[in-house]
Amino acid sequence: MAHSTHEIPSTEERFEFKSETKRNLIIAALIGVVMVAIGSFLLSKGWSIGVWESHGGEHAAVGHESAGHGEHGSEHGVTLFARIIANIWMNSVYFLGISIVGAFFIAYNYIAKAGWSSSIKRVAEAMPSFVIVPGLILIILMALPSTRHIVMHWTHDGIMNPSSEHYDKIIAGKAWYLNLPFYFVRLIAYIVVWYFGWKAIRKYSLLEDEMGGLENYYKGRNASKLFMVFFAVTASTSAWDLSMVIDTHWFSTMFGWYHLASWHVAGLATMMLIILLLKDQGYLKIVNESHLHDLGKFIFGFSVFWTYVWFSQYLLIFYANLPEETIYFRERFTGFQGRYWWPFHISLVLNFFFPFLILMARNSKRRPTFLKLGSVSVIIGHWFDFYQMHMPGIAKDQGGIGIIEWGTTLTFASLFIYFVANELSKANLYPKNHPFLEESMHHDI
Amino acid sequence: MADSKYLVGVFDDGDELLHAVEDIRHQGVKIHEAYTPFAIHGLDKALGYSFPRMGVAAFLFGITGTCCALLLTFWTMGVDWPINVGGKNFFPFPTNIPIVFELTVLLAAFGMSFTFFFMEDLGPTSKPIIFDVRSTDDKFVLAIDLAKNKLSENEISKLLKESGASEVNVKEI
Numbered sequence: 001m002a003h004s005t006h007e008i009p010s011t012e013e014r015f016e017f018k019s020e021t022k023r024n025l026i027i028a029a030l031i032g033v034v035m036v037a038i039g040s041f042l043l044s045k046g047w048s049i050g051v052w053e054s055h056g057g058e059h060a061a062v063g064h065e066s067a068g069h070g071e072h073g074s075e076h077g078v079t080l081f082a083r084i085i086a087n088i089w090m091n092s093v094y095f096l097g098i099s100i101v102g103a104f105f106i107a108y109n110y111i112a113k114a115g116w117s118s119s120i121k122r123v124a125e126a127m128p129s130f131v132i133v134p135g136l137i138l139i140i141l142m143a144l145p146s147t148r149h150i151v152m153h154w155t156h157d158g159i160m161n162p163s164s165e166h167y168d169k170i171i172a173g174k175a176w177y178l179n180l181p182f183y184f185v186r187l188i189a190y191i192v193v194w195y196f197g198w199k200a201i202r203k204y205s206l207l208e209d210e211m212g213g214l215e216n217y218y219k220g221r222n223a224s225k226l227f228m229v230f231f232a233v234t235a236s237t238s239a240w241d242l243s244m245v246i247d248t249h250w251f252s253t254m255f256g257w258y259h260l261a262s263w264h265v266a267g268l269a270t271m272m273l274i275i276l277l278l279k280d281q282g283y284l285k286i287v288n289e290s291h292l293h294d295l296g297k298f299i300f301g302f303s304v305f306w307t308y309v310w311f312s313q314y315l316l317i318f319y320a321n322l323p324e325e326t327i328y329f330r331e332r333f334t335g336f337q338g339r340y341w342w343p344f345h346i347s348l349v350l351n352f353f354f355p356f357l358i359l360m361a362r363n364s365k366r367r368p369t370f371l372k373l374g375s376v377s378v379i380i381g382h383w384f385d386f387y388q389m390h391m392p393g394i395a396k397d398q399g400g401i402g403i404i405e406w407g408t409t410l411t412f413a414s415l416f417i418y419f420v421a422n423e424l425s426k427a428n429l430y431p432k433n434h435p436f437l438e439e440s441m442h443h444d445i
Numbered sequence: 446m447a448d449s450k451y452l453v454g455v456f457d458d459g460d461e462l463l464h465a466v467e468d469i470r471h472q473g474v475k476i477h478e479a480y481t482p483f484a485i486h487g488l489d490k491a492l493g494y495s496f497p498r499m500g501v502a503a504f505l506f507g508i509t510g511t512c513c514a515l516l517l518t519f520w521t522m523g524v525d526w527p528i529n530v531g532g533k534n535f536f537p538f539p540t541n542i543p544i545v546f547e548l549t550v551l552l553a554a555f556g557m558s559f560t561f562f563f564m565e566d567l568g569p570t571s572k573p574i575i576f577d578v579r580s581t582d583d584k585f586v587l588a589i590d591l592a593k594n595k596l597s598e599n600e601i602s603k604l605l606k607e608s609g610a611s612e613v614n615v616k617e618i
Contacts, residue, residue, distance in 0.1 A: 311539075311542060314539065315539050315540075315542065315543070318537075318539050318540075319531075319539075319540065321531050321532075321533075360500075360504070361500060362496065362500060444486070444487070
């Protein structure tokens with residue numbers, strides 16, 4: 001009868017990462033790089049194809065036509081370069097978050113002794129393999145003085161020196177935290193500890209496949225606990241270090257939560273999309289409607305959580321109306337000829353209203369079509385969220401959304417898919433000796 | 446005066462009841478209700494209940510709350526007694542979001558609770574029918590309305606016994 005005899009599929013299943021797909025992904029990544037080059041070339045000639053970048057483009061064109069290409073041209077070259085650097089920084093932070101959320105997901109499911117998630121565990125487990133790429137890019141961007149001056153205002157020479165003309169008292173007051181040695185210690189610690197924390201969890205999970213038994217499960221759980229203790233602190237501090245200090249004068253006590261909420265829901269949506277695409281290709285037969293429903297609830301809940309945290313931050317600043325705080329939203333509403341108004345509001349619609357309405361009903365959380373719509377909306381929406389967090393501070397009036405943005409994102413997304421697919425193909429798609437796998441197979445809500 | 450006559454099957458085990466429900470319904474017998482000391486997974490599906498549409502009620506009550514809160518804040522803050530707070534508009538939208546959120550949650554929660562009480566006939570004045578008092582302790586009870594079934598009392602009684610009932614009683618209400 002229907003209730004008791006779920007059809008139990010085989011637990012042996014391998015994802016095949018075809019060499020053709022590998023080649024296509026590498027080509028896509030290269031196309032992204034070429035797109036950035038073309039976009040930069042066109043913009044430097046004053047031609048603009050993207051949106052919200054027209055004013056900057058016209059500005060450049062005027063500069064070129066008025067024959068003042070000596071100083072003005074070089075100045076414009078720097079700011080266009082700033083836009084490219086801003087794109088790389090923004091996508092690095094975004095994809096770093098999506099990746100590490102895989103380890104975060106496993107860690108909290110292990111600590112909570114959750115059984116249902118063991119069938120989708122390998123997907124989450126594959127995601128953090130990408131951490132190393134955006135991590136290295138962030139470290140390199142900070143290590144090179146020319147790029148770090150573009151991203152981080154506080155690294156400018158003399159800004160903390162009282163006798164310098166660039167002296168800024170407010171930034172100098174933060175010198176105990178915002179100094180290069182300490183910053184590098186933190187940045188490298190995030191990347192290294194996150195990566196090897198994930199490596200440890202992954203190692204015990206793979207050993208479990210070979211050996212069976214409970215020993216590796218307990219070890220994995222202890223690794224998860226240690227990872228979680230570190231991640232609980234660094235999720236906040238990395239939010240300050242990677243995003244908040246770009247607007248060096250401004251700070252918000254909600255920012256750590258806001259940033260983590262953004263990462264988390266984007267990571268969950270990515271996980272959902274990977275699972276659905278794998279299912280479309282005939283993999284992951286063990287994952288049934290109820291697993292999708294639970295993960296869909298996660299996405300729904302955390303997109304509301306993101307809105308809650310975002311709004312709490314916004315409302316306090318709006319209500320208190322202190323100039324040093326409202327400048328942050330001033331820049332995003334009317335600043336820089338209003339070019340960040342649309343990204344800011346698109347982020348709200350795609351991250352809250354659309355997934356809220358489309359994933360509210362029980363049935364829609366059980367249907368792949370609706371889940372795909374919701375997940376794609378959340379993934380794109382949080383890209384816009386990170387865009388409006390980073391761009392006004394780095395690219396300023398050179399910001400826009402055009403070929404450069406599409407190209408950078410294409411490169412990062414292709415590399416991300418490459419790394420995740422590669423990691424997925426290394427192990428069985430189910431943790432076949434996981435103690436909760438049987439429970440997960442019968443998951444029914 | 447006995448209006449209706451029920452056959453009450455008493456089971457010792459939850460799984461037995463679950464299988465009995467499936468078997469008995471398979472024979473075309475209509476089941477009045479099953480009573481168990483705790484929730485049994487899959488029993489609602491076995492009894493053929495459709496998924497409750499409580500979500501629809503929640504949405505309607507919630508949207509009522511949203512509208513009421515917007516109307517309340519708009520009338521009090523914007524029209525009836527405008528107050529200048531820090532030079533903002535008289536009806537600044539973000540300021541009203543907390544009260545809109547709270548009233549949405551409040552009305553949705555209360556609305557769902559009272560809908561549930563009303564639909565399930567729970568409340569101070571309702572008198573629940575207890576087919577077997579042991580269903581609140583350690584027995585699993587299945588009630589079948591004889592008037593609504595074509596099979597005779599003996600046939601259903603035999604079916605219940607065959608599917609594992611430890612005893613079959615008759616209850617007239």
